[in-house]
Amino acid sequence: MSEKKEKVGFIGLGIMGKPMSKNLLKAGYPLAVFDIVPESVNELVAAGARKATSSREAAVVSDVTITMLPDSAQVEQAVLGGDGVLEGIRPGTVYIDMSSINPLVSQRICKRIEAKGAHMLDAPVSGSELKAIDGSLAIMVGGKAEIFNRCRKILESMGKNPVLVGDIGAGNLTKLVNQIIVALNIAAFSEAFVLGAKAGLDPEKVFEAIRNGAAGSVMLNQKIPSIMERNFKPGFKIALQRKDLKNALEVARDMDVPLPLTSLVQQELIALTNEGEENNDHSAICHFIERLAKTEIRRGSAKQNQ
Numbered sequence: 001m002s003e004k005k006e007k008v009g010f011i012g013l014g015i016m017g018k019p020m021s022k023n024l025l026k027a028g029y030p031l032a033v034f035d036i037v038p039e040s041v042n043e044l045v046a047a048g049a050r051k052a053t054s055s056r057e058a059a060v061v062s063d064v065t066i067t068m069l070p071d072s073a074q075v076e077q078a079v080l081g082g083d084g085v086l087e088g089i090r091p092g093t094v095y096i097d098m099s100s101i102n103p104l105v106s107q108r109i110c111k112r113i114e115a116k117g118a119h120m121l122d123a124p125v126s127g128s129e130l131k132a133i134d135g136s137l138a139i140m141v142g143g144k145a146e147i148f149n150r151c152r153k154i155l156e157s158m159g160k161n162p163v164l165v166g167d168i169g170a171g172n173l174t175k176l177v178n179q180i181i182v183a184l185n186i187a188a189f190s191e192a193f194v195l196g197a198k199a200g201l202d203p204e205k206v207f208e209a210i211r212n213g214a215a216g217s218v219m220l221n222q223k224i225p226s227i228m229e230r231n232f233k234p235g236f237k238i239a240l241q242r243k244d245l246k247n248a249l250e251v252a253r254d255m256d257v258p259l260p261l262t263s264l265v266q267q268e269l270i271a272l273t274n275e276g277e278e279n280n281d282h283s284a285i286c287h288f289i290e291r292l293a294k295t296e297i298r299r300g301s302a303k304q305n306q
């Protein structure tokens with residue numbers, strides 16, 4: 001006999017939330033969805049979800065309510081604000097925040113959720129929109145083991161091998177570790193490829209030559225092909241990358257951990273934002289060094305801007 005599936009509420013149907021909620025539908029979960037953008041809700045309703053008119057309603061009708069929102073401020077609004085999750089959540093049910101936010105905010109929200117007799121996990125993800133579409137996201141989870149085990153199947157319908165890292169907040173701390181590595185990786189290979197391009201190397205040949213060596217990485221494989229095509233459609237926006245490094249630098253400051261390289265890349269992201277790049281993919285970090293060197297990383301021969 002097949003096991004009865006818990007009802008799921010999903011709030012935040014952006015680049016990641018849309019495909020993640022579609023995968024929940026595919027896995028057979030009864031799903032209620034909410035976003036402040038009505039077109040996104042309509043798209044999921046057409047795919048078989050039920051429409052919720054607020055975050056509160058999504059929580060009222062669900063056993064497990066998930067948020068996938070940009071940052072701490074939006075999560076606090078959707079959970080603690082008027083018509084929010086906290087007003088609708090029932091004792092014994094679960095709230096999972098899958099957004100990448102400040103871990104201290106996760107811990108604060110958890111206290112409010114637990115005061116209502118409900119439970120919380122923080123479960124941010126890593127991987128691109130493509131991994132959200134094919135259901136292979138990496139998921140790093142903070143919270144109690146029994147709640148993680150209860151929600152494991154739900155998480156597995158959106159990602160591969162979710163890992164319980166520690167108590168509430170540990171998921172978002174792990175995500176900060178992840179995001180420092182991602183951003184610094186892009187900044188590092190951008191500098192390196194600009195040097196190669198200005199010296200007259202074909203970036204495509206360089207990529208083929210080094211991708212399986214010690215400098216190879218998931219980021220290199222994902223981003224160099226689109227950079228060479230000059231395609232900076234997000235993906236993962238510069239604004240979100242900047243938000244993650246801001247959260248990392250805040251946590252590090254409170255713990256007296258110097259993060260010199262992270263601070264440097266954050267300065268590049270601030271400069272790129274001032275140039276109107278906040279909605280470009282984070283691979284546009286390469287523009288910072290390209291403009292200084294007057295050289296672009298392009299497929300074919302290196303184009304040098306004079």
Ligand code: NAD
Pocket residue numbers: 011012013014015016017034035036037040055068069070071074077078098099100101125126127128129235236237240
């Ligand atoms: P996005 O900006 O595309 O989507 C955010 C969605 O939240 C939008 O649809 C927006 O309308 C909605 N929203 C905002 N405030 C709301 C509110 N108060 N109530 C209801 N809906 C609201 O962002 P995204 O790229 O999907 O990222 C979401 C989270 O996932 C972020 O924390 C991001 O850092 C993280 N993340 C993104 C990627 C990626 O590749 N895009 C990868 C891993 C993790």
